[in-house]
Amino acid sequence: MSDLYEILEVDSSATSVEIKRAYRKLALRYHPDKVTEEERETAELKFKEISQAYEILIEEDKRKEYDIYGTTDGRGGRPEYEEFNGNPFDNFYGGGAQNFEQEDFYNFFNGMNGGPPGGAPRSAQRKPRTDDAELDVTVTLEDLFKGKIIKSTSTRNIICTTCKGSGAKKNAVMKTCGICEGSGTVRKIRRVGPGLVTQDYVECSTCHGVGKIYRSKDTCKKCTGKRVIEETKILEFEIPKGSEGGEKVVLKGESDEYPGKETGDIVLKFECEPHKVFTRKGDDLYIKYKISLVEALSGFSKVVLKHLDGRGIKISTPTGKVIRPGDFIKIKYEGMPVKKDSSKSSWFGGNSADKRGDLYIEMDIEFPKDNWYLEKNDITKIKNLLPNELQSKRDIEKQTIDKGSLPEANIEVFSDFTIARANALPEYTEKKKEEQGHHFYEGDEYSSYGRAGPGAQPECAQQ
Ligand SMILES: [Zn+2]
Ligand SMILES: [Zn+2]
Incomplete structure (x- = not known):
């Protein structure tokens, strides 16, 4: 059906006097008796059309119904049924409202049934929100050391700047949506069992939850009624x-953005890729660094690392300083920057200065290979150079064996031993005390005892 107001060439806000006048004018122009033979057929159709439009628009009730539903076939404000899908008026009315306030919505319901849809008290109702968007990136430890700005192109919907989100032209006549009677929600009857129905409140599909409608020719051109651009x-x-x-x-x-909804956030999540050199522990940084035994004993002065900001870090050990296995060189304030607590203002002595963690260099001492000497004399030289006695008296006491208690004949000499690295030692599973009692009662345990026997003893070559 064409727009009845357009047929009568009047504005949708026309008074009944204006409608009457317009009808009379058109009826005269298209009256079959007033036109030529050739024009008659078209004129008859046109005359019928304007008469029908006039009949509806001149009667207050019919016009109201037409304004709301775009038709006069009698669909009233009945609850929307599950089977009743889609919106027959979509083509005629674009949903929309001008500066619709969520407040209006709730006030309406408060006055009606004492509460908003869903039964929750009004204060507990949260404004609906548009979805958050998430972005995942991987950054380097260098990025986290220096701080980084990540730029990203964002394409999103914003509330139409022309219609301010109403979807309609500035001077559009906004009418209360007849389906939801302006509430934005409709009751939906749902069958939950034989003879059993339940009522839900759902967003009105005619006005898209805003409670107001306008005529299609009043649709905002910028957003084409979508309310967002x-x-x-x-x-x-x-x-x-x-x-x-x-x-x-x-x-x-x-x-x-969406009218009537709180705008969601964009969340950038970042992960740090593992670094080849540095390991981060809290605000401290750790690296492993290998030196030779000579360097450990006589010291060194060299660039040992390139820091995360590109600086070279040179270590000069003071003369006489010995680096021992398990030692870490700690350089204060060369760790990661301490992230500022944005909740504390630096004006009140929060985190005004740039704090930094520490840098720990784990010293790995490489001992020379077997038979490292060039001449056998080298061994004598080093023996004479390095102190030969343990420093701790307790260690000396502990390891001193009373020679009187060991006659020479009772001493066995081992020199063809193997060296087991700590990480190559056998693995032992500790038996729990409760289980030990069972061992002698279980048949399969006997056989394993048999296998253990003499072969399990350590092999040692004797000289
Ligand atoms: Zn618009
Ligand atoms: Zn509605």
């Missing part, structure tokens, strides 16, 4: 220095 912009996510992998940067309200 696309916006593309560059977003900047700032990863503060000292951040850790697994943290997030949240840009509040940068997700899609």
Whole structure:
């Protein structure tokens, strides 16, 4: 059906006097008796059309029904049934409302049944939100050391700048949606069992939950009634220095906008890829560094690493300083920057200075290979050079064996031994005390005892 107002060439806000006048004018023009023979057929159709339009628009009740539903076939504000899918008026009315306030919605319901749909008290109702968007990136330890700004192009929906989200032209006549009677929600009857139905409140599909409608010719041209338009912009996510992998940067309200909804956030999640040299522990950094035994004893002065900001770090050991197995060289404040607590203002002595963790260099001492000497004399030289006695008196006492208690004949000499590295030692599973009692009662245990026997003894070559 064409728009009845357009047929009568009047505005949708026309008074009944204006409608009457318009009808009379058109009826005269298209009256079959007033036109030529050739024009008669077209004129008859046109005359019928304007008469029908007039009949509806001149009667207050019919016009109201037509304004709301776009038809006069008698669909009233009945609850929307499950089977009743789709919206027959979509083509005629675009859903929309001008500056619709969520408040209006709830006030309406408060006055009606004492509560909003769903039965929850009004204060507990949260404004609906558009979805958050998530972005995942991987950063390097260098990035986290220096801080990084990640730029990303964002295309999102924003509320139409022309219609301010109503979807309709500025001067459009906004009418209360007849389906939901302006509430934005309709009752939906759901069958839950034989003879059993339940009522839910769902968003009105005619007005898309806003409670107001307008005529299709009043649709906003910019957003074509969608109420939102696309916006593309560059977003900047700032990863503060000292951040850790697994943290997030949240840009509040940068997700899609939608009228009546709170705008969601864009969340950038970042992970840190493992570094080849550095291991991070809290705000401290660890590296392993290998030196020779001579360096451990006589010291060294050299660049040992390239730091995360590109600086070279040179270590000069003071003369006479000995590096021992298990030693770490600790360089204060050369670790990661301590992430500033944004909740504390630096004005009040929060984190005004740049704090840094420490750098630990784990010293790995490489001993010379067997038969390292060039001449046998070298061994004598080093024996004479290095102290030959243990430093701790307790160690000396503990390891001194009373020679009187050991006659020479009772001493066995072992020199063809093997050296077992700590990581190559046999693995032992400790038996729990409760289990030990069972061993002699279980048949298979006897056989394993038999296998153990003499072969299990350590082999030692004797000289
Ligand atoms: Zn618009
Ligand atoms: Zn509605």
